[in-house]
Amino acid sequence: xxxxxxxxxxxxxxxxxxxxxxxxxxxxxxxxxxxxxxxxxxxxxxxxxxxxxxxxxxxxxxxxxxxxxxxxxxxxxxxxxxxxxxxxxxxxxxxxxxxxxxxxxxxxxxxxxxxxxx
Numbered sequence: 001x002x003x004x005x006x007x008x009x010x011x012x013x014x015x016x017x018x019x020x021x022x023x024x025x026x027x028x029x030x031x032x033x034x035x036x037x038x039x040x041x042x043x044x045x046x047x048x049x050x051x052x053x054x055x056x057x058x059x060x061x062x063x064x065x066x067x068x069x070x071x072x073x074x075x076x077x078x079x080x081x082x083x084x085x086x087x088x089x090x091x092x093x094x095x096x097x098x099x100x101x102x103x104x105x106x107x108x109x110x111x112x113x114x115x116x117x118x
Contacts, residue, residue, distance in 0.1 A: 027084055034080070
């Protein structure tokens with residue numbers, strides 16, 4: 001499990017989370033980590049491509065690196081969104097299944113108060 005220093009939520013906060021909330025927190029932590037890594041890559045790529053002394057910029061190479069970075073970032077975001085949406089759908093399915101089970105159980109346990117006085 002990740003330490004408190006590299007996560008958004010503390011362990012004391014996580015202890016009150018349901019399983020689905022814990023999964024969402026893990027996804028959130030991972031997306032924040034990926035965002036941080038992407039920002040670092042952007043800065044390092046920018047620094048690596050700064051001219052040193054004489055202006056020697058290879059536009060094709062710089063463009064290729066920028067496109068690769070953008071593709072990696074977009075794929076990472078899409079993957080995170082996909083996992084988050086799947087988890088959201090599963091959470092909704094669980095909510096509705098629990099709702100119907102509780103309602104059905106309540107209806108079966110309720111006394112039959114309707115009488116026919118015909």
